[in-house]
Amino acid sequence: MNAQNFQPMPVQSGYTADVIANDVGPAMSSTTDDVDGVSFAFVAGDFKATASSTPLTYGLPVSGIINSAVSSTPGLTFQLGDLYGENSLRIASNTAGNNSGTLAFATPVAAFKVYMLSTGGSGTCTVDVTVNFTDNTSQTFSDVAIFDWYGGSDYAIQGIGRINRTNDVLEPNFSNPRLYQTALTIDNGNETKPIQSITVEKVDGTGIANVFAFSADAYTDCVAPTLQPAGVVTSNSAQVSWTIPGSIQAVSYDVYYSTSNTAPTTASVPNHTGITGTTFTIPSLSSSTVYYYWVRSHCSTATAQSGWSLPGTFTTLCGAVTPAYTNNFDSFPGTCWDSDISGGTPATGPTGTTAYWWEGGFLGTGFEGSATINLYSSGRTGWLKTVPFDLSAGTYKVKFDYGVAAYFSTDSSPMGSDDVVQFLVSNDAGTTWTVLETWNEANAPTNTSTQYVYNLTGYNSANTVFAFYGTEGTENDSPDYNFYVDNFTVENSQLGTSEVKGGVKKVSVHPNPFKDILYISDTREVKSVTVGDVSGRTIKTFTGAVKELDLSTLNAGLYFVTIYFKDGSQSTVKTIKK
Incomplete structure (x- = not known):
């Protein structure tokens, strides 16, 4: 019709x-x-x-x-x-x-x-x-x-x-x-x-x-086009197409689009005119936006111009955000964030579509305004992935508030024996991930708001994505608690002296790959060391300024060595056991 x-x-x-x-x-x-x-x-x-x-x-x-x-x-x-x-x-x-x-x-x-x-x-x-x-x-x-x-x-x-x-x-x-x-x-x-x-x-x-x-x-003898499903859609463009009966003598077409679903009238000014084919790519669109569009025909017949077609719609993809940027989770999870992902590990990426991160009141106060994951039932693994960022213009830092509180409570709670929450970064839009921070039983956060800051030196991709990864592991431990995140911010890197300077201290380990013993190059400021596998599970913990790490009992593979310093900062390096 x-x-x-x-x-x-x-x-x-x-x-x-x-x-x-x-x-x-x-x-x-x-x-x-x-x-x-x-x-x-x-x-x-x-x-x-x-x-x-x-x-x-x-x-x-x-x-x-x-x-x-x-x-x-x-x-x-x-x-x-x-x-x-x-x-x-x-x-x-x-x-x-x-x-x-x-x-x-x-x-x-x-x-x-x-x-x-x-x-x-x-x-x-x-x-x-x-x-x-x-x-x-x-x-x-x-x-x-x-x-x-x-x-x-x-x-x-x-x-x-x-x-x-x-x-x-x-x-x-x-x-x-x-x-x-x-x-x-x-x-x-x-x-x-x-x-x-x-x-x-x-x-x-x-x-x-x-x-x-x-x-x-x-009345018109110039028939309006029939819209086809939108073709290639990017963060700033969309391909639209239409058909028209061969008996109609159409010579050109107009395209009208809007973020409102209010249909155009004969007096509405088209966004694009004089289109001679039946396919057109609408340019200069805003990212992550729902658009509505209509097409009309110009004919060589008496009426000359058709009415507007029935409406079509498409949503542009998420575009990379150039900081400064803040998500305070007033609207969860936030524009272009993704909480409907689950399973897998930082090494494999997510494998499912179950949502385990939800909106909650920060540290158990109220019911909204922060992101939270409840870790209690074994096998629960959830991801919270950010909007992509364009960090190519300079050096930035990422920071957020975090903490733990007992389920439906503001009370403190330990983490389970194999529970892990990690903060990850990806320079390739989420294809591969790097662990920036790990929280587990050994360094479990308190029920007091703590700010995490990481200087993103070396992370200057035009498509950088962050994620929070949380897993209960395989042990169904007794602690029933929520891990909270709030006030996620990416901004220019001008760290204050009171902030945790992620990435400032760098300690090397050798040899890498290693066989049984891994050596730390400088242990003067080291407080403790943990060794985790690719699933995020902590499998070894060393307390004090230890210089040699005996890892002879580990199987061959990739491991993450996190070194905690006396000033509260930390550094994570990858290493491979032969």
């Missing part, structure tokens, strides 16, 4: 009453009549009885443009009459000779369908609607129902409130009063005839008929 070509039909003459109170001053001064016969009128959003009155949060739009709420006609709009003049064809009587009126249009338009915007004051009513064409022929729709302005269906707008003209008492309401949309289908033989005017005759019912506007699904 072709997309509709909706066009408002501005009224040139025929309104008989002003039933919309607007601007500053008593309602009686800005209206000439009521809607319902018992003193109630509509109210516009800018109405104020006096200059000091509280501005309204409801009412008819000051622009006079009604965007229809009927789901079957997305993009249909109505244009109300002048809020400072007469704006309703108001018909109260059912008596012939006093029960009709005609709205003439500024610009006649041919149509497949005509849509009437109306309501019944103080009851329902029935009208006959006659569409008058410029060739002096007409088409009549008999016994058209108009609902009472409270509670009816097929409303174009609701919850607009009303006012008592006699005392300026306002009656706000979230769902009433309402204006209704009625569809009138033009006969095939009349579709090409421009509509000059429409006559409405009230024939039955106790309600007062109020007709406010008409819109057209305008």
Whole structure:
């Protein structure tokens, strides 16, 4: 089915009453009549009885443009009459000779369908609607129902409130009063005839008929394209394509896109024009953004231009962020962060899609504002991955607050015997990972907020990603606790003296690869050493300024040696046992 070509039909003459109170001053001064016969009128959003009155949060739009709420006609709009003049064809009587009126249009338009915007004051009513064409022929729709302005269906707008003209008492309401949309289908033989005017005759019912506007699904012999699914989408572009019947003489196309799903009208200015093929790549888009788009045809036929197509949509990919950047987890997990990943190890990367990191109150206080993982059940392994960062412009540091608290508590808790939480970095968008920090039973954090800072010297990729990796391991230990992270920040590297200077102290180990004994080059500032495997599990711990590490019992493979210094900083190096 072709997309509709909706066009408002501005009224040139025929309104008989002003039933919309607007601007500053008593309602009686800005209206000439009521809607319902018992003193109630509509109210516009800018109405104020006096200059000091509280501005309204409801009412008819000051622009006079009604965007229809009927789901079957997305993009249909109505244009109300002048809020400072007469704006309703108001018909109260059912008596012939006093029960009709005609709205003439500024610009006649041919149509497949005509849509009437109306309501019944103080009851329902029935009208006959006659569409008058410029060739002096007409088409009549008999016994058209108009609902009472409270509670009816097929409303174009609701919850607009009303006012008592006699005392300026306002009656706000979230769902009433309402204006209704009625569809009138033009006969095939009349579709090409421009509509000059429409006559409405009230024939039955106790309600007062109020007709406010008409819109057209305008006739065209230039068919709108049929959109295909979006093709290649990047962080700043999207490929869109469409088809059109071979019988249509299309010579070019327009593309309109927006972050709003409000459909364009004939007056909307396209973003791109003169496209000669049926595929186009929309450039200069924002990353991680939902877009809506429409396409229309230009033809060599009489109508020359089609209506806009039905809408398409796509979401651009996450683009690399150039710091400074902060995620305080007010919205979890954060734009372009990923918490729906699980399993695996830092060596393999994630293997599943289960979410184990959730939003929680930092260190057990409240229920939101930080990221947390609960480590209690064995086999639980979760990842929290950041947005990608472009660190190519300089040297940066990463920092965040962390801590541990017992489950559903602010109390302290140890970590389990093989529990591990690690902070990881990847210079290749997450293909390979490097461990920057490990927390385990030996150096478990407390239930006091602690800031971690790491100077990212040497990490200058244009696609750097960080991750928090947490695993309960295989032992189902008794500690039941949450590990918390908050205020994740990447910024220019200007470390304060009070910050933990990750990466400042560097101690080498040798030989590498080694056979049984691993030597530490300088142990003067060393407090302890841990050795972990690729799963993050700590398998050896050495206390004090130890120089030789006896690792003869380990199997051949890759290991991570973390050296903890007396000032609280640390350094992790990879080593291989032959």
